[in-house]
Amino acid sequence: MKLKNKFVGIILVLGTIIFVGGGNPLIGLSNHKDSYIKNQNLENTTANSSYLMLVNKENPLSLDYKPSNLIKPNIKFLSSTSDESKYMEEKAAKALEELFQGAKKENIILIGSSAYRSYRSQVRVLKDEINSKGVDYANKYVAKPGKSEHQSGLAIDVTNEARCFDKTSPEAQWLANNAYKFGFILRYPEGKEDITGYNYEPWHIRYVGKDAAKEIYDKNITLEEYLADMV
């Protein structure tokens, strides 16, 4: 009996230590940090490959996330595009070159506007937009640092000679109908704002690989829906 009571006592003490540990705010902080996607290996993550990595308001990237294989695709960029924004993850960059060439064959001239965006740049962009267009606009159109897909190196905003890339432009229409053939999707489609968390952006494409892009295009779904279907 005495021995058993001792055991119960030890278990109670241990339980208390664990309970107190759970209330430690520092532990909470490290859990929060872990919710950020850190150093995703592009070759072996879940869902076939991390070309399917989900970056949105609920799934931010960490401050130090940066693809290791960033290269400059051989395409035309706007003269205003910063040097950093000309970089993309290597495979996405190669696929983008093919997309631009495919467009050109059909007399569609695309221009790169902004691709990779570091965490530091996102902080700067947000500050600039708040200063020039106000908090409401910035909240609607500018991702909070870490929550921009541009940090993945897999996304790019494109434009046209007219700098008017709305859905009525031939370039936007071509992109919507053909991007999937090169492994890209329109990441923020019209009518899916409640799922993606972003307004319609006909100029923002995201590399996911040809198989996923085709399925997403055929089913007229978002990356969020595609990944939810895979689980």
Ligand SMILES: [Zn+2]
């Ligand atoms: Zn974009």
